[in-house]
Amino acid sequence: MFETLQAQPADKILALMAQYRADPRETKIDLGVGVYKDATGLTPVMKAVKAAEHKLWEEQDSKSYVGLAGDPAFGDAMVELVLGDSVPRETVAAAATPGGTGAIRQAFELIQMARPDARVFLSNPTWPNHPSILKYLGMEIVDYRYFDDETRGVDFDGMTADLKTARKGDVVLLHGCCHNPTGANLNAVQWQEVIKVLLETGATPMVDIAYQGFGDGLEEDAAATRAVVAAVPEAIVAASCSKNFGIYRERTGILMAVSKDMSAKGLNQQTLAFLNRQNFSFPPDHGARVVTMILNDPTLKAQWIEELESVRVAMLGLRTQLAGELQRLSGSDRFGFLADHRGMFSRLGTTPEMVEKLRVDAGIYMVGDSRMNIAGLNAETVPVLAKAIVDAGI
Template sequence: MLGNLKAQPADKILALMAKFKEDPRDQKIDLGVGVYKNAEGVTPVMRAVKEAERRLLEEQTSKSYVALAGDPAFADAMIDLVLDGAVARDRIAAIATPGGTGAVRQAFELVKLANPEARVFVSNPTWPNHVSILKYVGIETVAYRYFDTETRAVDFDGMLEDLAQANAGDVVLLHGCCHNPTGANLNLTQWQAVVDVINEKGLIAMIDIAYQGFGDGLEEDAAATRLVASSVKEGLIAASCSKNFGVYRERTGILMGISESADQTGIVQQNLNFLNRQNYSFPPDHGARVVTMILTDPELRADWAAELEDIRISMLGLRQQLADELQKLSGSDRFGFIAEHRGMFSQIGTTPELVEKMRVDAGIYMVGDSRMNIAGLNEKTVPILAKAIVDAGV
């Protein structure tokens, strides 16, 4: 039986990581893998996480199962963080998941249970795993225009034209903030226009929010998600704690299902519980417990929010430094978009050939579509990257 298996295509980001490790050059720069790194190139454990884990070690008396949906306190804390009362709590069903990826996967599984004929509209480009999972679970994917490679901003007119082609019951997958891979985001006026299309066409909104706090601030980054959630009849929200709490390896995420009325919430919750049971039974609890402790303890929450703000400001500083350095070297302001983008990533809008040229010539490792992880830079490596970009003729 196993001899019948076929080789699967390699994940491009993981393959890039392997190449980076094999590169003997001292001055190589990893801008591919999507994790935050400080100025020393380390992905640190946040102070509040350390303290919460210390308390948990002392206080926890059992490692028994919690519940199929995870700890209810985690759901309440995350719903408050993401939505802050934008939707009545009795309209929201939720399950803890193994990371944001697990939440996305369970959302797609729920879509297939609820409406096997539904198509999912995804931005072009989007996080590659969105499309990969949709293909695997057998849901038709339709791309909508999103990124203008000339302006490096959102092609909003194209986006609206493409969403207008969706049929009632189709799902529109949206990035809540800090679009991955482009870094280009809608403003709230544009978000309202998208909501209008969703409601006019009878579509289902699904939001993937993986970087709350990395863009313009915790509250600001949640504004679009809250606008959508409060304006549509039904919706799905997949949220990740990997980045903003730095608990990547603890696999901590949540899927929220917003029903049209409180009468439907129980059925939605039953189906979410069922999906957890079929896929992994009980979700991981350690990361969820740590996040819950942080969000419900005023002292820990304040320290976490302060450190997260420091991280956000450092990334904005790197963006501005890179834009300024490129302006100086190129004599052009065509790279000003880098300072305008938000989150960990920017897509600089060049060809795979020039991306490969930068890797070969200068040891710059970024994904072939020219997505680069801003958090992989520091003050010393920004000038090196800027020179490589200009020398390659981007």
């Protein structure tokens, strides 16, 4: 049987990591891997997480299964964190998943069950796992314009023109905040225009929110998602706890199905539990339990918010420093977009050849589409990167 298997394309980021590890240069900089790093290059465990885990270790008296949709308390806590009071809780079905990726996968399968002929509109570019999973499931993808390589901002006219071609039964996937891979985000006025298009076309929005708290703040980063779900009849939301709680390896995510028709919640909840059963049965509980403890304990929550805010401010500081250093070295303000972008990533908007030149000449490792992880920098490496970019003629 196995002789019929075919080699699959190598993961570009994993291949980049291998190249980085093999590079002997002490001055090399890793801007490829999408994890937060502090000034020492470590992805730390938050103090609030450690405190919750210690409390869990002391109090937990069973490792038995929880439920196909996970602990309902986790669903309640995450719905409040992401959606706030934008919609009544009784309109939201929710199920825990193995990470944000698991939520995305379950969302696509939910769409496939409900509308086998649905087209899924993806921003160009988007997180590579979006099209990868959709292609594996055999679902139709429609790209919509998003990133402008000239301005390094959002091509909003192109985006709205493409979204107007959607129809009822289609799904439009939107990044709730901190767009991956570009870092370029819609403003509040533009979000309202997108909502208007969704209402006109009848397409269903699916929001992927993986970086809440990394952009402009916890509440600010949730504002667009809340505005969307409050305005439309139905919506799908996939959220991740990997970044804002720093629990990457615990694989903690959640999928939400929102319907203004309150009678639909029971069927939606049953369907989410069914999908979990088919794919992995019971979702992981440790990370979800830790998140629930933090969000439900005022002291731990305050500590977590303070830590998350320090992470956000640190990344904004790196962005400002990099944009300023590039302006100093180049004598141009063409890199000002780096300070305007939000989240872990920015896209330089240059060619794969230039990205390779940065790697060969200066040991700068970033994804071939010029996406770079801002959190991979520190105060000492920012000038090194800025000089490499200017020397390369980008």
